[in-house]
Amino acid sequence: MTVILNQSFTGVSIGAVLLLIALGLTLTFGQMGVINMAHGEFIMAGAYTTYVLQKPIGDAGLSLLVALPTAFLVAGAMGALLEWLLIRRLYTRPLDTLLVTWGVSLMLQQLARDVFGAPNVQTTAPDLLTGSVTVAGVNLANSRLFILGFALLCVCGLAMVLRATPLGRRIRAVVQNRDLAEVSGIATGRVDRTTFFIGSGLAGMAGVALTLIGPIGPTTGTNYIVDAFLVVVVGGIGRLRGAVITAFVLGLLQSVLEYSTTVSVAKVVVLVGIVAFLQWRPQGLYTVRTRSLV
Amino acid sequence: MTTTSTPPTATATTGPAAEPPAGPPDAPFPIRFLPRLPTRFRVPAAFLLGAVLLVGVAPLLLSDFRLGLLAKYLCYGIVAVGVSLAWGRGGLLVLGQGVFFGLGGYAMAMHLKLADAAATGQPLPDFMQLYGTEGGLPWWWQPFANPVFALAMTVLLPMAVAALLGVLVFRRRVKGAYFAILSQALAAALAIWLVGQQATTGGTNGLTDFQGFFGYDLNDPVNQRMVYIVIAIALLLLMALARQLFVSRYGELLVAVRDSEERVRFLGYNPANVKLVAYVAAAGMAGLAGALFVPAVGIISPALIGVVPSIGFVIGAAVGGRASLVGAVLGAIAVAWAQSTLSDAWPAGWTYLQGLLFVVAVGFLPGGLASLRTVLRGRRTPDPGAGTTTKGAAA
Numbered sequence: 109m110t111v112i113l114n115q116s117f118t119g120v121s122i123g124a125v126l127l128l129i130a131l132g133l134t135l136t137f138g139q140m141g142v143i144n145m146a147h148g149e150f151i152m153a154g155a156y157t158t159y160v161l162q163k164p165i166g167d168a169g170l171s172l173l174v175a176l177p178t179a180f181l182v183a184g185a186m187g188a189l190l191e192w193l194l195i196r197r198l199y200t201r202p203l204d205t206l207l208v209t210w211g212v213s214l215m216l217q218q219l220a221r222d223v224f225g226a227p228n229v230q231t232t233a234p235d236l237l238t239g240s241v242t243v244a245g246v247n248l249a250n251s252r253l254f255i256l257g258f259a260l261l262c263v264c265g266l267a268m269v270l271r272a273t274p275l276g277r278r279i280r281a282v283v284q285n286r287d288l289a290e291v292s293g294i295a296t297g298r299v300d301r302t303t304f305f306i307g308s309g310l311a312g313m314a315g316v317a318l319t320l321i322g323p324i325g326p327t328t329g330t331n332y333i334v335d336a337f338l339v340v341v342v343g344g345i346g347r348l349r350g351a352v353i354t355a356f357v358l359g360l361l362q363s364v365l366e367y368s369t370t371v372s373v374a375k376v377v378v379l380v381g382i383v384a385f386l387q388w389r390p391q392g393l394y395t396v397r398t399r400s401l402v
Numbered sequence: 403m404t405t406t407s408t409p410p411t412a413t414a415t416t417g418p419a420a421e422p423p424a425g426p427p428d429a430p431f432p433i434r435f436l437p438r439l440p441t442r443f444r445v446p447a448a449f450l451l452g453a454v455l456l457v458g459v460a461p462l463l464l465s466d467f468r469l470g471l472l473a474k475y476l477c478y479g480i481v482a483v484g485v486s487l488a489w490g491r492g493g494l495l496v497l498g499q500g501v502f503f504g505l506g507g508y509a510m511a512m513h514l515k516l517a518d519a520a521a522t523g524q525p526l527p528d529f530m531q532l533y534g535t536e537g538g539l540p541w542w543w544q545p546f547a548n549p550v551f552a553l554a555m556t557v558l559l560p561m562a563v564a565a566l567l568g569v570l571v572f573r574r575r576v577k578g579a580y581f582a583i584l585s586q587a588l589a590a591a592l593a594i595w596l597v598g599q600q601a602t603t604g605g606t607n608g609l610t611d612f613q614g615f616f617g618y619d620l621n622d623p624v625n626q627r628m629v630y631i632v633i634a635i636a637l638l639l640l641m642a643l644a645r646q647l648f649v650s651r652y653g654e655l656l657v658a659v660r661d662s663e664e665r666v667r668f669l670g671y672n673p674a675n676v677k678l679v680a681y682v683a684a685a686g687m688a689g690l691a692g693a694l695f696v697p698a699v700g701i702i703s704p705a706l707i708g709v710v711p712s713i714g715f716v717i718g719a720a721v722g723g724r725a726s727l728v729g730a731v732l733g734a735i736a737v738a739w740a741q742s743t744l745s746d747a748w749p750a751g752w753t754y755l756q757g758l759l760f761v762v763a764v765g766f767l768p769g770g771l772a773s774l775r776t777v778l779r780g781r782r783t784p785d786p787g788a789g790t791t792t793k794g795a796a797a
Contacts, residue, residue, distance in 0.1 A: 211760025
């Protein structure tokens with residue numbers, strides 16, 4: 109029983125990491141139809157931001173608090189720049205955004221390698237987050253609990269922004285009908301850039317969270333990006349609810365399968381499961397109802 | 403005329419006497435050398451010229467080492483034929499060609515390993531003895547001792563996997579980006595699985611150190627030349643086959659599906675089947691390329707078939723021109739050449755260049771170098787919506 113609970117907690121924490129990463133993707137891929145392969149590198153940028161800030165600040169807890177907003181700004185700025193330089197030329201060609209941003213991701217990885225060196229670096233976690241609490245015989249690592257809480261906080265924050273703020277209304281308007289939004293006086297170009305800023309910023313914060321669970325390196329983001337895309341695909345394009353459910357289900361599935369088989373077999377089985385799921389719901393778990401064909 | 407802009411890229415990239423300037427009518431430059439031929443003979447003549455250069459001249463001029471490298475690049479060219487078919491014509495972004503390349507390569511490598519072991523009287527391939535594989539040869543290795551079975555599997559196994567994924571994905575109308583991500587996830591999963599099965603697949607090291615190739619000693623330079631000739635002929639045949647496919651009714655249908663799937667459906671065709679054929683054919687070509695890669699280069703490993711190399715297969719085609727067969731093949735060969743030349747001398751620089759190539763080629767020149775002439779003449783690249791030059795527009 110304890111084993112099952114332990115595995116479930118591992119699954120939930122894998123899910124929380126996936127969720128954090130997929131949140132930004134849901135915005136950029138889901139809402140805007142841009143497949144941003146450089147999303148992984150924005151995660152990496154967030155992680156390195158933590159690493160850079162920790163040296164001058166010293167105190168691990170304080171630097172974590174400073175790193176979260178800084179990483180949001182750093183990664184967000186990178187995302188907005190990318191959108192302005194390249195992606196806005198490619199909105200009619202979503203498949204090409206995948207390839208172009210992959211090129212960008214290659215360059216950013218190499219940049220990280222040149223600046224910070226190829227080997228992974230380690231940041232120190234605050235004392236508060238290094239321990240663990242035991243509930244009902246289950247060992248819960250504090251850092252993982254923090255990530256779980258943080259992921260849920262981000263989901264709520266994003267949902268609030270999208271639902272209740274003027275910015276959110278504009279974003280939704282552009283997603284639903286770009287032309288109509290444009291003639292209604294919304295500067296769609298600026299909305300696109302803001303959306304991208306938020307989506308990339310979320311990736312940066314995910315990167316900060318990742319420093320709590322392991323060393324970081326130039327390929328930190330790439331390791332998660334394929335899984336995060338799968339979360340968005342299964343959850344349904346642009347659906348926060350779908351992303352939340354899918355992230356935790358995939359995380360649990362992964363951890364259970366890893367326990368009963370091996371890591372590599374688990375990956376393959378999860379992929380087969382996703383393809384099978386898409387037979388049942390080709391548009392993902394939650395979909396926007398439209399009258400369009402397809 | 404701006405034709406001068408195209409040939410330098412080709413000659414600068416493929417090395418001496420290495421390029422086959424053969425191909426379909428949308429490749430402008432070979433025609434400049436053959437001005438008086440009637441239109442219907444130009445393509446066969448260019449093809450013949452390419453074949454003579456590739457099979458006849460290159461082995462005479464190049465050293466054993468360079469010929470070996472060229473053999474490797476030509477394998478990437480074979481993959482590019484499939485990429486040009488599935489992506490350039492069919493609009494299917496195939497990000498998982500590494501899977502099929504790997505399946506073909508491993509099928510061949512397993513046979514060569516077993517043949518080596520049999521030749522020295524060992525019950526198990528050398529790496530299995532090293533890792534102490536229990537219970538003898540795994541059951542799924544056993545059939546690969548048969549050369550006919552192994553050779554068939556190099557092509558049939560990738561095609562079967564592609565058919566399975568293709569049926570599941572295309573029948574349910576899973577859309578372009580979803581398909582790209584799924585095929586990419588497949589590449590990631592296969593690479594991770596291969597690394598995990600150290601004892602039966604060689605893990606990260608992959609399968610390497612082959613001695614013989616169907617009774618011929620692979621360490622003999624003469625036999626390496628034979629392998630090169632086989633690869634060159636395979637490339638030429640597949641290019642001819644793909645060209646025939648492009649000009650056939652099926653080729654027209656494939657382009658139609660890319661440009662407007664719904665209209666094709668309303669006309670009574672099933673777009674799923676059209677896409678499936680292109681995907682499966684591309685997988686078979688990648689599998690064959692992988693199988694030929696193994697004797698030519700002497701290794702197959704997860705690092706050659708994972709996500710990054712899988713996207714790498716697409717780069718060359720994108721740079722050269724995805725919709726143009728010759729463009730895609732030359733692009734793949736050129737990029738492979740640039741990679742091995744530059745990445746040794748200046749690894750960091752190559753990665754930057756690779757990224758930049760991708761951004762520029764896909765973002766600003768969607769038709770690739772093959773469309774450079776059209777673009778420089780002041781005409782915009784036709785049909786930016788599909789991101790590809792259509793056949794009619796480029797001709």
